[in-house]
């Protein structure tokens with residue numbers, strides 16, 4: 647059976663791609679952000695996963711506002727970057743794992759989650775930048791399975807449903823007969839709002855409480871409706887639903903290996919958390 651080695655949850659902001667491209671890792675603005683990553687890179691180099699299941703939200707690449715699946719799973723042999731602009735100029739393609747993708751899809755449909763299945767899929771900054779932060783040489787050592795959650799257009803899946811989706815993904819991976827070593831990555835958040843009267847909104851108290859909850863009380867955020875989560879974390883901060891999916895793949899008891907929180911990266915409160923099954 648395949649094994650989940652841990653879950654890494656991390657913010658995604660397009661300007662990180664520009665900073666990587668221009669080599670600004672030690673620039674005073676960027677240093678506190680990039681300094682969060684070496685412990686995660688060291689952990690990845692030590693545990694050597696074969697596969698990354700990447701839970702994120704598509705920003706209008708595959709699904710625009712006219713067609714918006716609640717959940718979608720990639721089942722392609724390869725995924726190419728097609729970011730909308732200010733990301734990394736060149737990103738090597740990502741290898742897929744169609745066999746594991748289809749197993750995940752079949753398991754999820756068995757559990758009545760019914761994702762859209764994507765035999766072709768492009769990926770954006772929400773997928774590419776966490777990968778480039780974890781493996782800066784961009785020689786991706788893992789095959790990938792993209793899992794897309796609608797955090798973009800109402801109605802969003804509830805936090806409770808996202809947590810349960812994660813639990814179902816955890817069961818699917820555990821029931822895969824291969825011996826793959828899997829890391830689950832959840833991207834987005836933490837608090838930020840890019841549009842409207844509250845543009846620039848950040849809620850540090852909520853973010854820190856949320857990060858803390860993922861350790862010992864992972865269902866804490868499920869007491870909020872998605873409207874309340876938008877109120878608390880911002881219209882884009884609700885991307886934290888992807889963190890809940892990733893957390894759901896782990897058992898109740900986890901060990902925190904690393905945490906970093908930094909305000910701001912662009913308009914976003916950036917968070918990074920690495921959890922292992924205890």
Ligand code: DHB
Nearest residue numbers: 658659660882912913914
């Ligand atoms: C920003 C944050 C995001 O999550 C995103 O998808 C795009 C931009 C930002 O803070 O600039």
Ligand code: FE
Nearest residue numbers: 658834882885
């Ligand atoms: Fe985003």
